[in-house]
Amino acid sequence: MTTSSPSNPVPGKRATSGFIFVFITITLDMLALGMIVPVLPNLLKDMTGGDVGEAAHMIGIFGLFWALMQFISMPILGALSDQIGRKPILLISNFGQALANLMTAFAPGFWVLLLSRTLSGAVSAVGSAANAYVADSEPVETRAQKFGMLGAAFGLGFILGPAIGGYLGRIDLRLPFLVAAGMCTANGLFGLFMLKESLSPENRRPFRWNSANPIDSLQFLGANPKILKLALIRGLCDFAQVVYPATFVLYGFYRYGWESDVAGLTLGLVGLCSMIVQAALVGRIIRRIGEVSTLILGLLLGAVGYGLYAWAPNQYILWASIPIASLAGIYGAAIQSLLTRQIGPDEQGRLQGAVGAVQAATSMVGPLVFTAIFAWSVAPVREPSLPGLALSLAAFCLLIATGIAATGARQFRADQASAKN
Secondary structure: OOOOOOOOOOOHHHHHHHHHHHHHHHHHHHHHHHHHOOOHHHHHHHHOOOOHHHHHHHHHHHHHHHHHHHHHHHHHHHHHHHHHOHHHHHHHHHHHHHHHHHHHHOOOOHHHHHHHHHHHHHOOOHHHHHHHHHHHHOOHHHHHHHHHHHHHHHHHHHHHHHHHHHHHHHHOOOHHHHHHHHHHHHHHHHHHHHOOOOOOHHHOOOOOHHHOOHHHHHHHHHOOHHHHHHHHHHHHHHHHHOHHHHHHHHHHHHHHOOOHHHHHHHHHHHHHHHHHHHHHHHHHHHHHHOHHHHHHHHHHHHHHHHHHHHHOOOHHHHHHHHHHHHHHHHHHHHHHHHHHHOOOHHHHHHHHHHHHHHHHHHHHHHHHHHHHHHHHHOOOOOOOOOOOHHHHHHHHHHHHHHHHHHHOHHHHHHHHHHHHO
16 A cells, blocks of 8 residues: 555645535535434324334434445445546435435335435445545645535534424425435536546546455455554544434433423534534644644543533533533544545545445444443432443543554654655
């Protein structure tokens, strides 16, 4: 494997316009996903005749299938993008999500709904394709800042999406899916005619089925010790982050007596703080202390933040802890940039697909682990109860990741120096 910056990065205005499209794509994709979050449970409840328990069971099945399809498809789409380019994969994702949302909007029952969510997971390649696009088109010195901007796009989508979806859902539970389908279609059409390809012909790599599967992706990450260490850090971070959707709201309900509106506002504050960090602070921090130190600092702040969540005696201290926990977001751009330095331009798609497969795997395993720990920690026979135990595990994972990053810091800095030379 070679360590290389893009040999033919997209120049000047073309790179800027391409990044703007990718930023908009990420925002709209997350916006569409966020719009679905507050209405899908109610849609399922209607389908089950108001049976909340059955609706919760169906949501669990949908989540499992969605993550499983991501785990399978991410390496395929990532490797395919190394052969045919990033633009076709972004278009497949946009138009595929539009079709999935249309199917959901008109689904007559469980099986069509399951098929639509399965399709959505299979074509959810926007994040990996966008990261590969940035790796193609940006010099190594500015990649981390652009990765931070993509992180801000994720946050922006998740802040606005639930609010818009909740409002549209009051009009009709299926309306948010129609609007999401329209947004994905419009963005896909814009990209079809306006987006320039970032991967030059000389940097393309033939597609091979035997290397485009989750098992090979894990072997690919493990073939280079430097990549393996960074991938392990990324995997621990992705696993820790699952505690948010898995137990954070339940934790607030149990420990602080939240109602749904307070939980929604709290998650909105989390998203807002995360967006501010990604958009305004990542680039400045990396320019001041470098990518490696930014990675270690972000992991440490994340561990502290989760620890404060776990042991906050009241909701006011928890709310005050949100900005600290959100500062952990600086590690995402740093680790993404460090990973792209380890691979040549002809394998960036394969790398992003492999990283996406790891993230999908944590999305399958994480909810099972964290919800099981939370249920055990608040069981009626437990005295005293330990509702913060799941959040404590997330903090512990980030502490382990901090230790791995610290032990590899010298090598990471050496890689940076060799990439510049």
